[in-house]
Amino acid sequence: MAKEITLLNPYNQQPLEVANDKLIDAKGKEFEKVAGAYRLVQDDNYTENFGFQWNKFTKTQIDRFSEQSSQSKTRFFAVTEWDKKDLSGENVLEVGSGAGRFSQVVLDETKANLYSVDYSNAVEANFKNNGHHQDRLQLFQASIYELPFAPASFDRVFCFGVLQHTPDVKKSVQSLAQMVKPGGELLVDFYPIRGWWTKVHAKYIFRPWTKRMSHEKLLCRIEKNANWMIRLSQFFNKIGIGKLTNRFIPICDIKNTLPPDLTKEQLKEWVILDTFDMFSPEYDQPQRVETVRQWFEEFGIKVDFAGTINFEGNNLVTAVKGIKKG
Known part of the structure; x- marks a missing residue:
């Protein structure tokens, strides 16, 4: 049985005690528990777009609410x-839990104790989806750079869909590595740099403008244009030229990222969500696999895999994973 995690105030390293739905340190600093999560940061930060999207698309990626898709479960166990x-x-x-798609997998499929962190107020969506597991779930709104835990505390640490959206990716990997106990495991996935053509893409052409738009305006534009973009993308895939042409359509990669066998309505919802996710973040910094591998080794993680994982036929995830050295 794992030991209980020691909570620390990341701003002064004082131990935190739980009292009356608050975290309190010896100097009297308090962090309130609001809507199921302890709040160590304000909502107004570089991840505000993610709070907006996950509180709007709260159930979209949660397997429990979809008869057609178990992508989150499949992806989680394929990668880990x-x-x-x-x-x-x-x-x-x-x-970086978002609405809790992978939180749900851990809590529903295993008997692990999950400490889940997000920098945005998406923790509220996570609690709505997974709050019934309060005996094994603890939620925190906190920064990846200022995590409220004692170093070397966790048996396993994972960070999916997050690294590329942080301002300093190397520092993010370092922060994660510090949380892993000797003999424990660290896993991350991220957007890869595959070659010079990686950023020859509609996403990187339009992002300088879209990331500065209001969330409501951007979402509205995506919703208005989703139907014709889906049809065009599917047409190019059907005639065999989608790999070349679809990167210039301002829409997410339907073939290689979305679950198969979605209904027409579900497909549109996933497309709108993933396209918003593509254009709205403040940061989008793909990385070379070898670079992330080197960071792992630099921070004391012996790498046992670095590369691309294929699941559900066409879906690809680039990941690095390894074991903390003793």
């Missing part, structure tokens, strides 16, 4: 290769 039984009683840290 974790055995459900091995996680029983372990302390697992998730950084």
